[in-house]
Amino acid sequence: MNIQIGIDYYPEQWSRELWESDANLMQETGVSTVRMAEFAWSRLEPAEGDYRFEWLDAAIDTFASRGMQIVLCTPTNTPPNWLTARYPDVLPLDEQLHVVRPGVRGHRCNNSPSLRRVGSAFVEAISRRYAKHPAVIGWQIDNEMHDQECHCDTCNQAFVAWLRQRYADLEELNREWGTVVWSGEYGDWAEITTPIGGGRPMNPSYMLEYKRFCSDSVGHLLNWQLEILRRNCPEQFVTHNMWQYPNTLDYYDLHRELDFVSFDYYPNELYRDYGDRFPRNGALTLDLVRGIKRQGFWVMEQLSGAQGAWMPIQRTPYPGLIRARSWQAIARGADRIVHFRWRSATVGAEQFWHGLIDHSNVPGRRFREFAQLTREVNRLGERLGGSVVANTVAILHSHDQHTALSLQAQAEGGMSYIDNLSSMHNAFLKMGVGTDVINWTEPLDGYKIVVVPSLFLLSEEVARRLERFAEQGGTVVLTNRTGVKNMRNVCEMRPLPGLLAEAAGVVVSEYDAIGRSEHAIRDAQGRIFAAQQWCDLLELRGAQAIAWYDNDFYEGVPAVTVNAFGAGQVYYVGTWPEPAYFHALFEELLAQTGLAPGLRLPEGVELSVRTKGEAAFRFLINLTNEPRVIELDTPCVSLLTGERLERQLILPALGVDILE
Template sequence: MSHPDRAEERLTGLRHRLRGLAFGGDYNPEQWPKEVWREDVRLMRETGVNLVTVGVFSWGLLEPSPGVFAFGWLDEVMDLLAQADIGVDLATPTAAPPSWLAHVHPETLPVDADGHVYRFGARNQYCVSSPVFRHHAARITERLAERYADHPALAMWHIGNEYIGRACHCPASVAHFRRWLAARYGTVDALNEAWGTAFWGQRYDSFDHVGTPVGRQLSGPNPGQRLDFHRFADAASLECFLAERDIVRRHSPDLPVTTNFMGAFKELDYRRWAADEDVVSIDVYPNTWDPEGQIHAAYQFDLMRSLRGGRPWLVMESATGANVQRRRNSARAAGRMRVLSLQAVARGADSVMFFQWRQSRAGAEPFHSAMLPHGGTRTRTWREVKELGRDLTHLADLVGGTCDPAEVAIVWDWENWWAVEGPNHPSQDLDLKARVLDHYRPLWNANIPVDFVHPHDDLGAYRLVVVPNLYLVDDAGAANLTAFVHGGRHLLMSYFSGIVDEHDRVRDGGHPGAFRDVLGIHIDEFNPLQPGETHGLGHAGHPGTAHDWQDVIELDGAEALATYTEGELKGVPAVTRHRHGAGTATYLGTSPDPDTLRRVVLASVTGAGVTPVLETTDGVEAARRRGADGTEHLFLINHTPEEVTVALGDTPNAPVDLLEPPGAITGGKLRLPPYGAAVLRESRGTRNADPTEHERGDDR
């Protein structure tokens, strides 16, 4: 585990070196002749680039044949960057093993659940359990770390690239899975109990009889086996990361280490990974055409910030414009790159980085946008990149600073994600990521700061905890959430929560299992609705609709806040509230229409005594971040194509807009152009974040 104090020392060194927010992107000079390199460095200096990621996919060039190394080209690139005072985030190149490894050692190639081998020709074509792959990955990492540990360009280490947590089914993985299970359970009897193998006569006599969940079965998979295989695949990938991290750390103990996460990515438990790196970093690519792209991005940013307790994090990759992830890749509207970049900084990022510096001419992504497009310096993108670099220099005092403390948290647990979307459930269509976003959206629109928490986390800083679809929860997590309510706080929970324990075994005594007492209800049946089916409901005098799911709720101490107004369940509660101890628990037994969900969420916000950063019109984001010296900065971001005016309210000492051109502030109001932004430096003291200091209201 990365000790937090040591991590902070390493990051302090990086901040001093960069003298501001990190700005740059992936640099792949191996795609270009040498005469282009000097032009690249000159243009980087012109835009204010101070950090580039180098070497991500260069294993085949650095080791063109087994044990034969060719570092000359990388030496030259590192020297050029050092001369220009541009730092290097040097990657271990193990995400793209060379062709000779696949052909000399085909046993390193991953195998899917149906026995098909992934061949060489893309990237990530390796099995994380393969001892042969691990040996060669360690060797190239060792040679790289030895050679560049003291190079003046080296600023930090980047391990691998976008680990995907692929669940391999080759013989090496099967053997590794068996060892992992033996270490987890100790005895095969304990495994049989956890997996409930008495059902269908699946009892195992030995760990040697256990395999990986196969793709084609005559019947449904064992849920416990499937869940543990998710855990195992995550752990095996983490072992690879840790092996390479430990090698570079041995040679460069004072430099920070990271690997690039992919936001709300299902296959890897980033909460576990974050504890073992110095700083969290993310690759983020919101849809250019999605009118809610900024909400999706904010959701990812808040999640990344939360993984290490609110510490600053890094945007490692983003897009200046179109990317190649979707069937139709639209250009990004003028100004959108700037506001999405500033949004990341507002929510705690210490960097704005892109993939990539120079747009590729060949390979899989020639039409993925870049800082320097095919059209070069005559393009709009290039002009916007230069303007963004200028903006970021004015925000240098934010480096190392934190966001204002959130009073609302959303529970997020990867193990629950793996379990709740499993097979043979009442509904196979429950999309947890989408459901969490449904709960997050009203909070974002209301400018309510949000953290993401695990059920085991200390919840003392929060007034309201939102719990979407927490199907799997262990006793400790359930007790922690229950105690949170009993102590006087507010909980908002959605359906299919508390149903199973950590082994995916249904809890005794009826549903909602672990949360029956705190919610004050009994669920007689689950009633998922068919696609397109809806039923009316009434909430707070407003008509609404229920879709996707209905719980058949019986009140056991709770009161109904909303009921169904038609269908077989007419008159049955759809939303309930229960006083538990000194606190309040609200329960959503359905997936309601957006307006109803917004009212329920914001009623809980009001009842908990939470106030927004600033009240703004729809599409205008307000967030606060403190500089390292404690000075507060109010970010105002217009995500709409229309000019808007923002009422600033009580803003002492005539706040100064740090961006260029500065926003026009007159009469306590700020005018923002389409896709415009302002960062107002405020002279504010630290606001009291202790929820016990504030009067709590009624959440009716």
Template sequence: MRKLFTIGILLSWAFSALAQNPQAWFPDNELTTVGAYYYPEHWNENQWERDLKKMADMGFEYTHFAEFAWAQLEPEEGKYDFAWLDRAVELAANNKLKVIMCTSTATPPVWLVRKYPEVLKTREDGTQMDHGSRQHASFSSELYRQYSMKMITELGKHYGKDSRIMGWQLDNEPASNVDFGEDAQTRFRAWLKAKYQTIDALNKAWGTNFWSGTYTDFNQIDIPQHSQWGMNLYQRLDHSRFCDFETANFLDEQAKVIRQYAGPKQWITTNYIPNYDARYIGASKELDFISYTRYMVYGEHPGIGPKGYRVGEYSRIAMANDYFRPLTPLYGVMELQPGQVNWGSINSQPLPGAVHLWLWHVFAGGSQFTCTYRFRAPIYGFEQYHAGIIGTDGVTPTSGGLEFEQFMKEMQLLRKNYSDNSVPADYRKRKTGLLYDPDNTVAINQNKQTSVWDTEAHVLKYYKALKGFGAPVDFIRDTMDFAKYPVIVVPAYQQMSLELISKLWNYANDGGNLVLSCRSGHQDGFGHLWEAPHAAPIWAMIGAEIEFYDLLRPYAPDTVKMDDRKFAWTSWGDILKPNTGTESWASYSDDFYAGESAVTFHQLGKGTVTYVGPDSNSGDLEQAVLTKLYNKLNIPVENYPEGIIVEYRDGFGIALNYSDKNVEMNLPEGTEILVGTTTLPTAGVLVWKLK
């Protein structure tokens, strides 16, 4: 049996040493490049040339083939048909369109799942998924991996040296591989054995003495039943880690196969949905870089104002940019919504200009490319009513298609004005790291302690305040270099090893400015509470004791007082006892601990540590604390209204308006404006050239 995986499997966030210089793939002076998904297998072949010519005429520079085409590539076991795809690639090249070639592992052919039904995912209740959708096969299935690699080998042999292929996308929006089948069970046990080496080490890590949960052999361990009340939290946590590992490892296997045949100018990536509790994002070490997909209007996010749902929540693209960029040598967006979708809860029309806004927002964060799903709107299948660049008649551009065309024309203007990669000095000075680990989020979310706690919403309170400052933000890992960030914010970082606490201490002691929020440092790196007073290992660092924490009822919120302002809170509050010399910036207003400290500020060596005890209801406390801190540190900040995003890249400034009001942007006199005007309407974009 093939080796299941490499020993030493914890996430490393390192990419392939084989990665080429990104300049070879995406030259700086091109700034960004734009493409569109096309499915030759969906349309009559006599329409392909018309469609690809239209794509090129609109300004697209590449297209995207074959991600769901396994049944067409291998219509029978071992019999491959590339002739139709060769014709499509040739037509694309004739129209000067490069091609992203995709592996089709999200959609296995029916002959495979009928011959080997064990490749299908098994649900917790023992039932299996069936043919006819996507992502229904298990990455843990040994047979599925074997058949996938056979198909990918043939695909790689056929197109690996083809200069018309710019790069490879593996799978499509891969998610955590949750499977209760026999192969998944076997691989889970092997994963645990590789991680812990001995059953005694596992018992200690999982705390199995509790409730007589002790194991004597790895073969006794089953995948935990997620619906069964009271299952060992650490077993569940490790199972979710394993599920994420299976996804990352499956992509690595694919990349190794492609790498055997790919030319040096072909890159390898995959496209993730930005789920911030997903450990597999960035964990596949054989990829050259990663990309994400983003849909903004589908009924879930109200945005700002009564019609904000047509523009979308402004942090969704911003946070995805800032989350992906530090994890990868470069990043792109593989799917950007071109108009209405069909799969949301309410599939509204985007506001005119919104698609154009999203394109510029993706670019503003540093993306090297943007692709849209899809060029032609489908007329059959599950995604009927999903907009494309071209409508259902196959010839007429949609409103979103015209906004893509507008963006691509504007990008040609920027290319002519490109000179360097400069950004303003004040922008650099407020660069902030936000320490974040998806494993920590998963651990908190499976043991919240209060129904009103929301980990991502808590992180967003700090993140949105920073974006309102006009700060460039990087979501960073504990393995990264802290020294380049004047300020690091650490929101709700519950699991902290002594090594991480030491690294944070040294960062502040050497001159960095650290901000920690509630729920930080309560547990060690294994997720166990300290055998010490509550959160005791971080007391010296924050200059205060955490006496206890409180959780309020939703109908009985309380307040915190800071600088003559009151801030409501409900979900979590750490009650602080400052040491001598530590400043108390805020105090609890009511209840039996009225007057006790809620926010502390502590000088540590050459730097500072601020601790924010409560999770405020609206984020206003978090914003007030950060404002006070940055002012104290003499870090210049802006005060942009909610929904205004301003970023700089490649010698250009970009301002974006997700709010429901016109906003007047103040630019230095004589600034050369390339796109838009200083009066920024809703969904408006302003681009200017730095002097």
């Protein structure tokens, strides 16, 4: 499939005369794909069973007649007023049992029988109508699904039914959750409810299971639609446009049966003002999305202008940012980029979530930049099509770790799982080393280095997989807060790092949750690095210390270690050092494993490689507002300009180049 550019369009918001002129301009610009109908339920079904598809027929034909492909959406994210008025069970109840009224969108209970019954009839009708349409290539289910917690009777019953599938009986549940604490034991399944009232703190095992149930409830809403679309539209793809991480949903489960992952990417200008912290690091977002199914993905909404709806209007994208961030997404695995939106809305809550064309309806600077991007992608789309991102370094990501650590803060000032993962990812990013961010339960074949931040919950299966990887010659990097609990969110009665203590060759004799307090560590070369959040005091059980604490009562105690394990090695980082330490540590690991990068990147320049057969395409993107000079390690040809580059590449501010 060629790499292509598309547009999000809302024909129900514009006159038919505008459809024609917009379609003509899209055709001239080279737009290949139009996504529509994600919020149009009330226009498509103004009363129950009264389907009005004629206007959508006309809109599809307007763009299809000019050679564009169509992605249709199921609009279940916005239940119409007639539906919520007639069937009150569609609306969710919050933790105080108050009805969540229609407002922006997403006002629905994921387990509502009425939503499923009426929504199924609608999805049946629209999918049958367009299953054979030659221009309709696929479907997006719903929109940016999120963890809409609901505490209605239906959800209470569904939660209990969900638990009864996971536990043999109440005796097992009480034992596994430790409900004996605070007299929380259940004597009847009917005593279990969702966490009504919002009191804190609550049993962490109970809360982790409830969060898992909520994620599965979103999957329930997605899956009954998927079943209909698969049955009626076997030749068309099905996807969903997830919101960028971190999120309350387990995206690995959610996307298991979908054809590919899609997500909405809004890396606005302000992201670069905050340094290393996630989610402002767009490269991590893209690597994480690619890792969900370990294949190429779509961006279903890409930044096109200043954001503003439920927040003040943000900065307008600097000249070059729209193009640079689009190429960044392609560089890291995107196979199609669909921009949100064609024109800024004149009505509704998102009037100031700006599109490519402003309210004036006069194409300006941002549109011209989009047109340049579209020309470039159309020229190179076939050549780059079918290329993939393949790396030999992996970072393991776990939604369960994110959830469990969010439920119980480990140190004052926060000890964010995602932020910590980001700082390790960023060390490789600054060196120009590609990383796959994959689910922690995935096979590790083909990797040489695997980085595993805070396996707070640890299973036998994952522990054994990491041990086998090291035994066979791999390098594993573990961090503090590993092996603390089992998968029921219950603390293990064994020395940390629990199941991985033998592989790490250390045990934690004591720990100190230092939070914002700044401590120091000293490496073997005598270099001093700052550290915060946490200090594991390590006892060597076969490992070798490579850094020691440099202050406090545990000055001289090992802080970072390495252990030979089989043909490989296992590192253990007992504190959370500043980014410079991770850079130094990973630089050494890359040299040991023969993965040292060939290019030295200036600050703010990203490198990603896509390969296709024997061809390798190096994408270099300058995400700063200043020119950057890259010293090349080998002569290359620029695919964008055709120029042969011998020694240097000069990237202007927010500049892009692709070298073969």
